[in-house]
Amino acid sequence: xxxxxxxxxxxxxxxxxxxxxxxxxxxxxxxxxxxxxxxxxxxxxxxxxxxxxxxxxxxxxxxxxxxxxxxxxxxxxxxxxxxxxxxxxxxxxxxxxxxxxxxxxxxxxxxxxxxxxxxxxxxxxxxxxxxxxxxxxxxxxxxxxxxxxxxxxxxxxxxxxxxxxxxxxxxxxxxxxxxxxxxxxxxxxxxxxxxxxxxxxxxxxxxxxxxxxxxxxxxxxxxxxxxxxxxxxxxxxxxxxxxxxxxxxxxxxxxxxxxxxxxxxxxxxxxxxxxxxxxxxxxxxxxxxxxxxxxxxxxxxxxxxxxxxxxxxxxxxxxxxxxxxxxxxxxxxxxxxxxxxxxxxxxxxxxxxxxxxxxxxxxxxxxxxxxxxxxxxxxxxxxxxxxxxxxxxxxxxxxxxxxxxxxxxxxxxxxxxxxxxxxxxxxxxxxxxxxxxxxxxxxxxxxxxxxxxxxxxxxxxxxxxxxxxxxxxxxxxxxxxxxxxxxxxxxxxxxxxxxxxxxxxxxxxxxxxxxxxxxxxxxxxxxxxxxxxxxxxxxxxxxxxxxxxxxxxxxxxxxxxxxxxxxxxxxxxxxxxxxxxxxxxxxxxxxxxxxxxxxxxxxxxxxxxxxxxxxxxxxxxxxxxxxxxxxxxxxxxxxxxxxxxxxxxxxxxxxxxxx
Amino acid sequence: xxxxxxxxxxxxxxxxxxxxxxxxxxxxxxxxxxxxxxxxxxxxxxxxxxxxxxxxxxxxxxxxxxxxxxxxxxxxxxxxxxxxxxxxxxxxxxxxxxxx
Numbered sequence: 182x183x184x185x186x187x188x189x190x191x192x193x194x195x196x197x198x199x200x201x202x203x204x205x206x207x208x209x210x211x212x213x214x215x216x217x218x219x220x221x222x223x224x225x226x227x228x229x230x231x232x233x234x235x236x237x238x239x240x241x242x243x244x245x246x247x248x249x250x251x252x253x254x255x256x257x258x259x260x261x262x263x264x265x266x267x268x269x270x271x272x273x274x275x276x277x278x279x280x281x282x283x284x285x286x287x288x289x290x291x292x293x294x295x296x297x298x299x300x301x302x303x304x305x306x307x308x309x310x311x312x313x314x315x316x317x318x319x320x321x322x323x324x325x326x327x328x329x330x331x332x333x334x335x336x337x338x339x340x341x342x343x344x345x346x347x348x349x350x351x352x353x354x355x356x357x358x359x360x361x362x363x364x365x366x367x368x369x370x371x372x373x374x375x376x377x378x379x380x381x382x383x384x385x386x387x388x389x390x391x392x393x394x395x396x397x398x399x400x401x402x403x404x405x406x407x408x409x410x411x412x413x414x415x416x417x418x419x420x421x422x423x424x425x426x427x428x429x430x431x432x433x434x435x436x437x438x439x440x441x442x443x444x445x446x447x448x449x450x451x452x453x454x455x456x457x458x459x460x461x462x463x464x465x466x467x468x469x470x471x472x473x474x475x476x477x478x479x480x481x482x483x484x485x486x487x488x489x490x491x492x493x494x495x496x497x498x499x500x501x502x503x504x505x506x507x508x509x510x511x512x513x514x515x516x517x518x519x520x521x522x523x524x525x526x527x528x529x530x531x532x533x534x535x536x537x538x539x540x541x542x543x544x545x546x547x548x549x550x551x552x553x554x555x556x557x558x559x560x561x562x563x564x565x566x567x568x569x570x571x572x573x574x575x576x577x578x579x580x581x582x583x584x585x586x587x588x589x590x591x592x593x594x595x596x597x598x599x600x601x602x603x604x605x606x607x608x609x610x611x612x613x614x615x616x617x618x619x620x621x622x623x624x625x626x627x628x629x630x631x632x633x634x635x636x637x638x639x640x641x642x643x644x645x646x647x648x649x650x651x652x653x654x655x656x657x658x659x660x661x662x663x664x665x666x667x668x669x670x671x672x673x674x675x676x677x678x679x680x681x682x683x684x685x686x687x688x689x690x691x692x693x694x695x696x697x698x699x700x701x702x703x704x705x706x707x708x709x710x711x712x713x714x715x716x717x718x719x720x721x722x723x724x725x726x727x728x729x730x731x732x733x734x735x736x737x738x739x740x741x742x743x744x745x746x747x748x749x750x751x752x753x754x755x756x757x758x759x760x761x762x763x764x765x766x767x768x769x770x771x772x773x774x775x776x777x778x779x780x781x782x783x784x785x786x787x788x789x790x791x792x793x794x795x796x797x798x799x800x801x802x803x804x805x806x807x808x809x810x811x812x813x814x815x816x817x818x819x820x821x822x823x824x825x826x827x828x829x830x831x832x833x834x835x836x837x838x839x840x
Numbered sequence: 841x842x843x844x845x846x847x848x849x850x851x852x853x854x855x856x857x858x859x860x861x862x863x864x865x866x867x868x869x870x871x872x873x874x875x876x877x878x879x880x881x882x883x884x885x886x887x888x889x890x891x892x893x894x895x896x897x898x899x900x901x902x903x904x905x906x907x908x909x910x911x912x913x914x915x916x917x918x919x920x921x922x923x924x925x926x927x928x929x930x931x932x933x934x935x936x937x938x939x940x
Contacts, residue, residue: 807932811863811871 182229183242186261189230189271190314192223193306200303204296213286216299220282220306224275231268240264240685243316243380250319254375262316262379266686269519270313270451273526277443278306280652284534285435287648288541298338298433305331309444313451318367318377321452325363325416328445329356335440336432348428355425359415366408370459373401383458406459406466409452410473417449417503420477424753426500430492434537437492442499442533443526450506450522454515457687461513468597471511475592475606475613478504480750482616486623487746490547491536494624498573499529501613505588508610512603514591516683520667521584523679527663528572528581531656535566538645538653539628546640549627556629558642561650563629565657570625572660574618575714577707580664582714585614586707587667587677593706611713618717626725671704847888854881868920868930872913879909 182188196219204212234242242263250257263271282302289298305328312324329352337349367377374382413419418426429441440446453460453470460467478501485497502525509518540547542559556563572579575586589610595603644650666679680687724732736743745751802813858878865871883902890898924930 805936807935808863808866815859815863 182226183233183237183263184244185226186230186242186244186263186314187246187259189223189227189275190307190310192219192226193303193310195219197300197303197307200296201300204300207296209286209290209295212296212299216303217279217282217286219303220275220279223306223310224279227271227275230263231272234263234268241380245316255371255377257317257319257377259320260316260378261314263314264686265683266451266454266519267313269523269683271310273523274306274309274313274444277526277530277656278309278439280655281435281439281443281530281534284438284537284649284652285433287646288435288537289433290646292433294338298335301331301334301338302436302439305335305440305445309448312448316379318370318379321455322363322367325412325448325452326360328440328448329353329360329416332356332429332440332445335436336429338432338436342431345431348425348431352425352429355422356415359412359422362408362410362415363412366405366412369401369405369408373405379455400463402459403463403465406456406463407469409456409459410466410470413449413452413507414473415449416452417446417507418477418500419449419473419504419507420480421752423477423481423500424756427493427496427749430490430496434492434533434540437496438530438533438537441496443530446499446503447506447522447526450503450510450518453507453510454519454687457510457515460510464597467511467513468602469511470507471592471595471602471606474504474507474509474511475609476504477501478508478613479609479616480504482613482620484746484749485620486616487743489550491539491549491552491624491628492533492547494549494620495529495532495536498532498617498621501617502529502573505585505610505613508606509588509591512591512595512606514588514595515687516677516680517584517587517591519683520664520679521581521588524572524580524584524660524663527656528569528579528660531565531569531653531660532573534649534653534656535562535569538562538649539566541645541649542642543635544640546635549624551635552628553631553635554629554633555642559644561644562653565653566629567625568657569660570621572664574621574718575614575710576718577711578661578665578668580660580662582707582711583664583667583670586703586710587670587680589614589710590703590706593702611710614710615713615717618714619721622718622721623725626721630726631729671707844888844892848885851881851885851888854878854884866931866933868923868932868935871932872916872920875916876909876913879905 196215199219200212200215204215244261246259246261248256248258282299285298285302289295292298308324308327308331310324312321312328315321315324333349333353336352337346339345340349370382371377374385376382376385415422426441426446430437432441460470481497481500481504485494485501488494488497502521506518506521506525509515509521538559539552539555539562542555542562543552546552568579572581575582577583589607592603592610593607595606597603666682667677670677724735748754802809855878858874858881861874861877862871865874883905886898886902886905888898890896890902920930923935927935929935
């Protein structure tokens with residue numbers, strides 16, 4: 182199967198084309214089987230290819246299928262590759278993607294545009310698989326832009342709704358800013374290496390040693406890495422380009438789960454991890470990645486504290502967790518970042534799908550203030566969502582505990598000109614863990630516990646169909662066991678099997694050794710992290726279940742802070758004032774009114790008006806009076822003769838007549 | 841022998857009279873005659889130069905001009921008769937259908 186790796190991305194593309202072209206008149210069942218069938222087959226093919234790859238024991242599988250661009254000494258081909266990092270990504274994308282497809286058949290059953298939805302969703306799968314399988318930056322960029330396109334289409338799925346189509350545009354435009362950086366980064370890399378193939382770039386460095394001018398604090402590599410990270414910031418919603426992700430919740434919930442939680446938004450992390458060799462040679466860029474990731478994690482978590490829309494809370498939580506992943510990459514723990522990427526894909530997809538199930542049960546209600554006491558009525562949704570919450574909050578033995586723990590450990594141990602930076606990153610990461618536990622349990626308590634705050638006569642709460650519950654349960658199991666690869670770390674002499682699996686990719690860059698002192702440190706940090714998570718959850722319990730009146734009091738006493746958080750630090754307003762308004766002003770007054778209306782239209786209309794005016798003046802010579810024509814004939818003859826005989830500027834011929 | 845410049849001066853005078861009449865006369869037949877006058881003034885110049893230079897080219901041209909003038913007279917007079925019939929006038933000032 183490995184030789185036919187191209188089948189894996191091709192199947193969803195076929196599904197997309199079939200549903201998009203012919204699906205409109207088909208009943209939902211056929212559309213379902215095409216969509217689920219193509220992604221499911223793709224998942225099976227991927228599994229088989231992975232099995233073959235792992236069995237063969239090779240470090241890297243690389244195959245050139247055809248040349249796409251050839252110009253001079255530049256070649257960009259449709260080349261796919263598979264290594265351990267790709268294995269993780271491909272399985273997460275196809276596996277979680279397939280589950281979400283199944284869920285969506287239940288969730289979207291009554292929607293208009295059913296086949297359009299699945300066509301877009303399959304198209305997304307195609308581009309995402311291209312992104313993770315690509316063997317060069319150019320092909321990766323194709324997938325990168327393609328998932329952006331699918332994301333735009335799916336956010337604006339309800340395109341008749343103004344807010345949805347606006348959110349789609351916002352996502353697309355904000356991503357353009359990042360992509361601009363990404364392209365510049367690619368150009369810089371090409372200038373430095375004369376190629377954009379991953380292997381050619383990565384091995385050229387290790388084999389021949391870095392040219393001095395490439396490394397260093399402000400070398401080409403630092404800039405290239407920072408520019409690529411700018412692209413990652415856009416795609417993975419990091420400061421300052423995160424603003425599109427919360428708005429992207431306008432899309433249908435399965436889209437939020439698949440694209441804006443589990444897969445697409447992690448593309449930035451994947452790119453940074455894929456380019457880890459470059460980043461390892463650019464310590465300044467690494468530090469920037471770590472700081473931006475950590476700051477985003479904390480910043481987004483604080484906003485998540487006060488949001489009341491169930492999906493908005495999860496959106497800010499996603500931004501925050503992506504920050505964790507970048508923090509891991511920034512401190513050099515790439516495998517920890519990818520580990521968190523994987524566990525996050527499980528539990529965050531589950532959270533979104535469960536939230537979708539809640540919304541489904543409540544007949545479209547998304548405000549947690551109008552829910553409450555749902556735990557008995559939708560028991561399975563409640564249990565699965567609770568599992569995911571325990572996982573994201575970092576309770577052992579759920580998946581999030583292990584991945585988050587290894588990130589915090591790496592941050593704690595990291596060294597950049599002394600240990601203080603590492604301690605600061607660790608402290609902020611720990612604070613974020615506290616906030617995470619608090620806002621997630623706040624969400625659970627407000628939604629499922631406490632008094633019922635909705636009108637039972639209007640809302641008929643009902644559990645979701647099996648097609649929606651089955652993926653929830655599978656993901657719930659994964660959210661528990663997904664982290665156990667790393668569990669043996671806590672046993673004496675145990676190994677982190679996930680990191681070991683990724684060893685061939687990230688190699689010697691990772692800090693080695695989990696013995697002795699490090700082992701006890703690890704245990705202590707884990708205990709601290711667990712205590713913090715427990716504290717956050719208990720505080721949420723106290724504030725929202727035991728003493729609900731205290732919550733209002735707290736809001737009143739912290740009024741300015743509360744309103745600031747509720748308005749998301751006024752970042753959108755600030756961007757509107759600093760970027761959008763001036764741009765609109767320039768577009769309206771300079772480009773539209775000055776350049777277009779006055780300049781271009783003015784020139785065109787001016788020529789027309791001028792011609793009319795000249796004609797209007799000249800027509801008076803056409804008097805219709807025969808004698809005046811006679812005069813003109815004579816005048817013309819005189820002028821011609823005068824020119825021929827008295828031409829003052831030398832030269833031998835005038836009007837073709839030899840003088 | 842009469843010097844060539846006399847002929848040329850006479851030709852210029854005749855041509856000038858022709859132009860003058862062409863512009864200022866109102867009667868269409870007079871205008872027509874002034875055109876003939878100009879043509880013949882040019883003929884005179886052609887013949888004079890032909891004799892002065894000892895070449896026959898000028899005289900050949902004159903024959904052409906006479907033929908063209910005859911054809912022009914035939915067409916022109918036909919037009920004039922039509923105008924006279926349709927508008928009962930020979931005054932060019934009143935033949936102004938093209939006027940805006």
